[in-house]
Amino acid sequence: xxxxxxxxxxxxxxxxxxxxxxxxxxxxxxxxxxxxxxxxxxxxxxxxxxxxxxxxxxxxxxxxxxxxxxxxxxxxxxxxxxxxxxxxxxxxxxxxxxxxxxxxxxxxxxxxxxxxxxxxxxxxxxxxxxxxxxxxxxxxxxxxxxxxxxxxxxxxxxxxxxxxxxxxxxxxxxxxxxxxxxxxxxxxxxxxxxxxxxxxxxxxxxxxxxxxxxxxxxxxxxxxxxxxxxxxxxxxxxxxxxxxxxxxxxxxxxxxxxxxxxxxxxxxxxxxxxxxxxxxxxxxxxxxxxxxxxxxxxxxxxxxxxxxxxxxxxxxxxxxxxxxxxxxxxxxxxxxxxxxxxxxxxxxxxxxxxxxxxxxxxxxxxxxxxxxxxxxxxxxxxxxxxxxxxxxxxxxxxxxxxxxxxxxxxxxxxxxxxxxxxxxxxxxxxxxxxxxxxxxxxxxxxxxxxxxxxxxxxxxxxxxxxxxxxxxxxxxxxxxxxxxxxxxxxxxxxxxxxxxxxxxxxxxxxxxxxxxxxxxxxxxxxxxxxxxxxxxxxxxxxxxxxxxxxxxxxxx
Numbered sequence: 001x002x003x004x005x006x007x008x009x010x011x012x013x014x015x016x017x018x019x020x021x022x023x024x025x026x027x028x029x030x031x032x033x034x035x036x037x038x039x040x041x042x043x044x045x046x047x048x049x050x051x052x053x054x055x056x057x058x059x060x061x062x063x064x065x066x067x068x069x070x071x072x073x074x075x076x077x078x079x080x081x082x083x084x085x086x087x088x089x090x091x092x093x094x095x096x097x098x099x100x101x102x103x104x105x106x107x108x109x110x111x112x113x114x115x116x117x118x119x120x121x122x123x124x125x126x127x128x129x130x131x132x133x134x135x136x137x138x139x140x141x142x143x144x145x146x147x148x149x150x151x152x153x154x155x156x157x158x159x160x161x162x163x164x165x166x167x168x169x170x171x172x173x174x175x176x177x178x179x180x181x182x183x184x185x186x187x188x189x190x191x192x193x194x195x196x197x198x199x200x201x202x203x204x205x206x207x208x209x210x211x212x213x214x215x216x217x218x219x220x221x222x223x224x225x226x227x228x229x230x231x232x233x234x235x236x237x238x239x240x241x242x243x244x245x246x247x248x249x250x251x252x253x254x255x256x257x258x259x260x261x262x263x264x265x266x267x268x269x270x271x272x273x274x275x276x277x278x279x280x281x282x283x284x285x286x287x288x289x290x291x292x293x294x295x296x297x298x299x300x301x302x303x304x305x306x307x308x309x310x311x312x313x314x315x316x317x318x319x320x321x322x323x324x325x326x327x328x329x330x331x332x333x334x335x336x337x338x339x340x341x342x343x344x345x346x347x348x349x350x351x352x353x354x355x356x357x358x359x360x361x362x363x364x365x366x367x368x369x370x371x372x373x374x375x376x377x378x379x380x381x382x383x384x385x386x387x388x389x390x391x392x393x394x395x396x397x398x399x400x401x402x403x404x405x406x407x408x409x410x411x412x413x414x415x416x417x418x419x420x421x422x423x424x425x426x427x428x429x430x431x432x433x434x435x436x437x438x439x440x441x442x443x444x445x446x447x448x449x450x451x452x453x454x455x456x457x458x459x460x461x462x463x464x465x466x467x468x469x470x471x472x473x474x475x476x477x478x479x480x481x482x483x484x485x486x487x488x489x490x491x492x493x494x495x496x497x498x499x500x501x502x503x504x505x506x507x508x509x510x511x512x513x514x515x516x517x518x519x520x521x522x523x524x525x526x527x528x529x530x531x532x533x534x535x536x537x538x539x540x541x542x543x544x545x546x547x548x549x550x551x552x553x554x555x556x
Contacts, residue, residue, distance in 0.1 A: 037188055037212075039245055043079035044182040046166055047174075050079040053164060053184045061191035061210065062157045070117040070154045076166065077111075084111035087174070089139050089167040091181070094153055096160050100124050102151045105167065107139035118150040127151040136172050157192030158214045161185070187244050189213045194230075196221075198258075205258040210251040217316075226260050227322035228252060234317035236307050241300065248298040249405065250319060253291050256523055257481055262292045263527050264323030271298065272318045274306040279410045285524060286363070286371045290482065292524075294321060295406055334446050336425050341367025342438035344377075344425050346446070357412045358448075364407040364427070366438060371408075376401040376428040381413065384420050401428045415448045422446075476539070477530030480523045489526070493543060 038056030045051075054075040059068065074092075076085045088111055094102040101124060106113055130148040131140040140147055153160070164184040168175045176182075191212040198205045198221045209216055211232060219230040232250075256262040267283070269276035280302055284293040296319060298306075337343045348360045362379070364372040378401045381390040390413055392402055402409065407430075415421065424443040429436060472492045479489040529539035 037190065038073075039186060039188070041184045041186055041245075044184065046076070046085070046182045047169055047176075051076050051085055051166075051169075051182070052079045053077075053186075055162060055164070055184075055186050055188065057154065057160065057188050057190065059190075060212070061193060062154060070119060072115040072117060072153075072162075074106075074108075074113040074115075074164065075111060076169065085169050086111040087171050088113070088169050089134075089137055089175075091165040091167050093163040093165075094151075094160060096158060101153050101160075102127050102149065104129060104149075105137060105139035106147060107134045107137065107141040107168075107172070108145040109141070109172075110145050112145055114146045116146065116148045117153050118148060119153060119155045120150050121152055121155060122150070124152070134172060137167060137175060139167070154190060156215075157190045157211070159187055159189050161187050185244065187246070192216070194219060200260070203257075205255055207255075207258075208253045210253070212249040212251075216250075225322055227320060229318070229320045231316045231318050233315065236310060236314050238304065238307055241303060241307065246300045246303060248296065248303065248317065250296040252294045252296075252321060253288070254294070256285075256290050256292060256527070259480075259527060259531070260323055261294075263524055263531070265528075266324040267294065267321060268324050269294075269296065269319075269321045271296070271306055271320075272310050272314065274309050278412075279404075279408075282406050282408045282410065284371070284406055284408060286365075290523075297405065332446075334444055336423065336442050336444045338427065338438065338440035338442045340427075340438040340440050342372060342427060342440070346423065346444075357414050360411045360413060362409045362411070362425070364404070364430075371406070372427075372430050372438060373405065373407045375404045375407045375430045377404070377409075378402065378426045378428065379411075380424045382422045382424070383417075389415075389421075401426070418449055420445050420447055473530050476526035480527030480530060 037058065037060040038054070041053045041055065043050040043052045054073070054077065056071075056073040058071050058073075072092075074090055076088045076090075077083060078085060087107075087109055089105060089107045090113060091105050092102065092115075093100070103124070104127070106115065128150040129140045130150075131142045133139070134141045162185070164186070166176065166182045166184075167178075189212055191210055192215045194209045194211065194216050196207050196209075196219050198207055200221070200223045207221075207228070209219065209230060214232050214234070216230045216232050219228075221228055234248075254261040261267075262285075267281060269281045276296065276298075280297055282295040282297060284295060285291075287293060331347045331349065333345060333347045335343050335345055343365055345363045345365065346360060347363075348358050362377075364375045364377070366372045378392045379390070380388055380392070382388050394400060394402070422443050422445045424441065426441040427439050430438055475484060475489055475492045478484045479486070525534070525539060525543075528534045529536070
């Protein structure tokens, strides 16, 4: 029985604790990194055991303004126990775009090797290593296993190839026959930021694309189609793809003032004409103030699916993104709260009913309502009889749960009948370092009904309509555009409460931070309402929900 199965059998703390101890004891083999800036490579036979190689390069993004140190980190470890293998000799070859950048032998006594890189545009034959030579193989070493190298590495962004051969382990004198030396190959990406000013409708907007795989080219904005497009060099050779971990991540940053995108709600996207749907395209209005980030997240499986549809000889990955002009749908929402203070917000289309595929979006937050990234989680949905109708499957056969780089998942469920259901979520780990701070398990019940919104009804004028003064709508629009501050907007909301248009019971107000600071993503709703894309009821119900949940604190 899997770890996730055990966790869902019993919600007792003793069981959960034992399961988490089991998870901690497992060897992490996640494919980390935005386009892989670090990874644990699959095990190879090293001496009398199977060993995996951890490799990492930093920083993850390079621009002309990048400051700080640059590093290559290596650690060979026992694939079964996780123990670092000491006295390891690494023969390291680095190349980029077919050009050799460095080839040298390094030795670490502790098993952890850190190579500090002084990037300089020099020939590979002029590479300088600052360290001592160990006496048996002549590998570069130092007392603290930190060595500085002056080399043409990490001069710019893009895809770097690292070939690591293991020449010895366990003892400085233990040297492998060259033909028996285990070999690891890793392709790691360093991100690049592309900035572009777009002019449309008499206004200018600053857009940026962060590419975590390679530099982008041919950026274009088609004002007629409201479409952003760009390309990136990419080798579609499936034989190459089969041999390596690969993950393509592109971020497009839109200012919230660019309403065609920030208020669209849904989007149409493609890569080389292949439709990008589900968790391949994630909208993140949480991470940066006044910014919507749209993420292309392409796994190895996704890339293989796309590769099957493109012409032989294609050498680029072509991205296209535009707003979906369909109607903005009203969402039902509920939170699943964990003992750690973390919580997951679950949203789904309120107008969809049983018998239809209903898209669900699950977003994880820490105890400070900040997006919780690099989450590994599992889910389970039970019907009213306690029968499990949906349960997550591991995205990696060697690990428990689903791995989310951005902390946001998109799923579809089909509920056969109306009624009450229970969703259970388990957070296994988070962060690049597999942290357990917010690990836990929790459940919440929700209703699938006739398509009516489940948020409580409001005071009306008898006709079923909320009477909201026009100046409140003006304020909302100005706030969405950044023309008035949060406090001015809150004063308008307080007016609604004072006049009884929004009725908030004393016990319903959440225990938030207690200040009128509103997350910037809430401005999307205000902008949609001001532009007439959602009705008064939808706007008021959304604000009422935020106050009830303590996201927005109103002084009464």
